[in-house]
Amino acid sequence: MLVEVEGATVVYRRGNAEFRAVDDVSLGLERGEFVTVMGRSGSGKTTLLNLIAGAQHPTSGRVTVDGRDVSSMSDRDSSRFRNERIGYVPQRHGLMPSLTVLENVLLSTQLYGRGKDPEEAQDLLDRLGIGGLSGAFPREMSGGEQRRASIARSLMNGPDLILADEPTSDLDRESARAVMELLSRVNESGTAVVVVTHEYDAAVYGRRLLYMESGRIRDATDRLESLRSGMAGAFFGLRRRFAGKRKGPCRS
Ligand code: ADP
Ligand code: MG
Numbered sequence: 408m409l410v411e412v413e414g415a416t417v418v419y420r421r422g423n424a425e426f427r428a429v430d431d432v433s434l435g436l437e438r439g440e441f442v443t444v445m446g447r448s449g450s451g452k453t454t455l456l457n458l459i460a461g462a463q464h465p466t467s468g469r470v471t472v473d474g475r476d477v478s479s480m481s482d483r484d485s486s487r488f489r490n491e492r493i494g495y496v497p498q499r500h501g502l503m504p505s506l507t508v509l510e511n512v513l514l515s516t517q518l519y520g521r522g523k524d525p526e527e528a529q530d531l532l533d534r535l536g537i538g539g540l541s542g543a544f545p546r547e548m549s550g551g552e553q554r555r556a557s558i559a560r561s562l563m564n565g566p567d568l569i570l571a572d573e574p575t576s577d578l579d580r581e582s583a584r585a586v587m588e589l590l591s592r593v594n595e596s597g598t599a600v601v602v603v604t605h606e607y608d609a610a611v612y613g614r615r616l617l618y619m620e621s622g623r624i625r626d627a628t629d630r631l632e633s634l635r636s637g638m639a640g641a642f643f644g645l646r647r648r649f650a651g652k653r654k655g656p657c658r659s
Pocket of ligand 2: 452453454498572
């Protein structure tokens, strides 16, 4: 098993009230899987990705990636582990403003003493349709172009696992398709991929579908076929069914 999430809970406090952004989530991901996570805004998707990336520790529960307990690693160890093994595409692009696109893509290889490979970086940028922007700074680019640069950066170290948080959200249809097809090809070469998305078009690339609501997660792979055939209604039916199965309120 590449990723094991065991009873992970993240409790946040807002004012005097505590609530569970992630509520007792257990989940396993095999090597080479392609999983989509859907769910409304605020349902805990980004928090869950952060837990898997080791960028955030759970309040309780445990997360291991390739046998390493990322839920208790120091910040320093987890950033190194993430840089070497995980490609993380954050919801906001997270590019360094003072570096060009090419320098941004090469940054993690440089930080951890791997050989830089500007040709590979340029090739990734070409495949994402922004090859001409390698010398540009993030502020000179549109949101969609920044997003694609951030995806190129995540692929640079040949990770075992890609965690992509709404990677197509600010892209036009064609760029969105290019991004999802690139992620599919990366997946075909053996990298596990987790994509959080709101978009049906992006969701259908996954072979497993998970649905999050109020911090809880359930498998909804049985709805993938209907999504593929364009029945958005299937998705709303999913919400209702999920609501019916919940064990009671998990947010205050
Ligand atoms: P999603 O990605 O599904 O939109 P998030 O994981 O970003 O959801 O957030 C889940 C819930 O946790 C939301 O209600 C959000 O407002 C809340 N939240 C996220 N980060 C914090 C934080 N640092 N402190 C308090 N609440 C937070
Ligand atoms: Mg989010």
